[in-house]
Amino acid sequence: MTAATEAGAARRIAYQGEPGANSHLVCKQHHPDAEAVACASFEDVFAAVESGAADLAMIPIDNSIAGRVADIHHFLPTSGLHIVAEHFLRIQFMLMAVPDATLDSVRTVHSHVHALGQCRKIIKQHGWTPLISGDTAGAAREIAEAQDPTQAAIAPPLAAEIYGLQILQRDIEDEEHNTTRFVELSPEPHRADAGNGPVMTSFIFNVRNIPAALYKALGGFATNGVNMTKLESYMVGGEFTATQFLAEVDGHPDEPGLARALEELRFFTTDVTVLGVYPAAPFRAENG
Missing domain, CATH: 3.40.190.10 (Periplasmic binding protein-like II)
Incomplete structure (x- = not known):
């Protein structure tokens, strides 16, 4: 059971695509009793949750072959929504x-x-x-x-x-490992509890425009033994000197090592925003 369902069963969950899409399938698997709401675009998905027309959003964020899903990084930082769960789907075409x-x-x-x-x-x-x-x-x-x-x-x-x-x-895809990672988004944070199984923390930050800022910002994760599983950079506002990073790490912000790493990160960044603290999907442990 996800943090979102513990807080109250979702009545409507929005996804991008038409009925029968992989996002629809993930909604049915993890929220079988909820109404899956098809949306034409990712922007419409975010808008549905922001307006209250849907309780949750199911969004693909990474694919093991294609890499990151385009456009998601544009919406996440400003959406006001929180990652409350993650799911991995073996893609079968x-x-x-x-x-x-x-x-x-x-x-x-x-x-x-x-x-x-x-x-x-x-x-x-x-x-x-x-x-x-x-x-x-x-x-x-x-x-x-x-x-x-x-x-x-x-x-x-x-x-x-x-x-x-x-x-x-059946199963005509070229690669057997073809897997997509989805995240659930909610208007409420619903943070996972510390010490209750593996936890992921997702956050965004902007580094200061000074030499070695990124190296220094990330140093605290290495010295505190925090495993970083994702780090992606994006240009901000079309400026070549403004770079935003999306990062994900193993652990909970209340744990001493990650707490120290995030504190050190703030010394070399203009802002740090936590997008979600949520249970790690069983897929991570099953696939090393």
């Missing part, structure tokens, strides 16, 4: 088409640009023409509407179920 289609009848394959890029081998093997859609589940819907046996979609299995398509071939 299926080739799906209308009931009378076959592998031999397919000529074009439709999906999100990332999904097409992660299924290059099968596309090349069959000589199909890849066509970009805005969303994996949206591609499945378009194939169902077209009723054309020469068209197929690459999408999660849930999409085939929703749109009445047959799965022509």
